[in-house]
Amino acid sequence: xxxxxxxxxxxxxxxxxxxxxxxxxxxxxxxxxxxxxxxxxxxxxxxxxxxxxxxxxxxxxxxxxxxxxxxxxxxxxxxxxxxxxxxxxxxxxxxxxxxxxxxxxxxxxxxxxxxxxxxxxxxxxxxxxxxxxxxxxxxxxxxxx
Amino acid sequence: xxxxxxxxxxxxxxxxxxxxxxxxxxxxxxxxxxxxxxxxxxxxxxxxxxxxxxxxxxxxxxxxxxxxxxxxxxxxxxxxxxxxxxxxxxxxxxxxxxxxxxxxxxxxxxxxxxxxxxxxxxxxxxxxxxxxxxxxxxxxx
Numbered sequence: 001x002x003x004x005x006x007x008x009x010x011x012x013x014x015x016x017x018x019x020x021x022x023x024x025x026x027x028x029x030x031x032x033x034x035x036x037x038x039x040x041x042x043x044x045x046x047x048x049x050x051x052x053x054x055x056x057x058x059x060x061x062x063x064x065x066x067x068x069x070x071x072x073x074x075x076x077x078x079x080x081x082x083x084x085x086x087x088x089x090x091x092x093x094x095x096x097x098x099x100x101x102x103x104x105x106x107x108x109x110x111x112x113x114x115x116x117x118x119x120x121x122x123x124x125x126x127x128x129x130x131x132x133x134x135x136x137x138x139x140x141x142x143x144x145x
Numbered sequence: 146x147x148x149x150x151x152x153x154x155x156x157x158x159x160x161x162x163x164x165x166x167x168x169x170x171x172x173x174x175x176x177x178x179x180x181x182x183x184x185x186x187x188x189x190x191x192x193x194x195x196x197x198x199x200x201x202x203x204x205x206x207x208x209x210x211x212x213x214x215x216x217x218x219x220x221x222x223x224x225x226x227x228x229x230x231x232x233x234x235x236x237x238x239x240x241x242x243x244x245x246x247x248x249x250x251x252x253x254x255x256x257x258x259x260x261x262x263x264x265x266x267x268x269x270x271x272x273x274x275x276x277x278x279x280x281x282x283x284x285x286x
Contacts, residue, residue: 014165059155094272100233
């Protein structure tokens with residue numbers, strides 16, 4: 001059964017914005033701009049390599065804030081994890097993305113966009129892990145997540 | 146300075162995440178929920194993103210530019226033997242499925258200040274620090 005309230009135009013438009021911004025950033029700074037790498041390297045605070053990353057994050061926050069404000073439907077936040085699950089999920093996402101060298105934007109958009117076989121593999125792996133996790137959490141363990 | 150345009154790029158990215166519905170965990174979990182009511186949103190978002198990425202890259206770099214990534218199958222074969230990549234991506238995917246958020250949407254959601262996000266983001270930063278400092282993870286795609 002397909003989710004009834006899905007909007008193909010918003011999905012495509014939002015996706016196009018994400019893709020355009022990613023390619024633009026790549027062109028501007030000559031680094032592959034996945035969010036996990038951008039944030040992770042802010043934490044490393046290397047001279048000469050941190051300012052643009054901070055600018056990107058500030059921009060991200062501003063753009064999201066503007067969208068939430070102009071189109072309140074975009075601020076919808078449902079199926080939120082419990083606090084304990086959120087902490088576990090955050091640890092896994094943070095650790096895993098840095099260990100594996102990317103995330104949905106880094107591998108999924110930029111990596112695949114560049115034609116990287118490595119990123120194709122990475123994306124397939126995290127997708128499968130995601131499918132399996134939701135299957136177990138929602139259907140086998142009774143849906144606490 | 147040209148680099149400061151990154152602020153604008155970031156804003157388009159953040160707004161794009163919101164417009165695409167990627168900031169709503171229900172959309173992510175709904176896409177990953179292959180046994181339940183399936184939400185195709187993320188598939189379309191990825192499709193739109195990849196198409197726009199390719200078009201923008203071509204327009205800006207004229208088809209060239211960026212470090213060459215080499216033959217697809219060669220780097221894919223290497224990746225399948227890269228334990229850090231595989232383990233990292235399994236962990237990432239598991240966290241993504243549990244929380245319904247990945248780094249970009251999680252940070253964007255700080256704007257609204259939901260409790261789950263305020264728990265997720267610091268944990269994510271801690272996870273990154275542990276990987277970087279404890280395991281020497283310093284790679285990018």
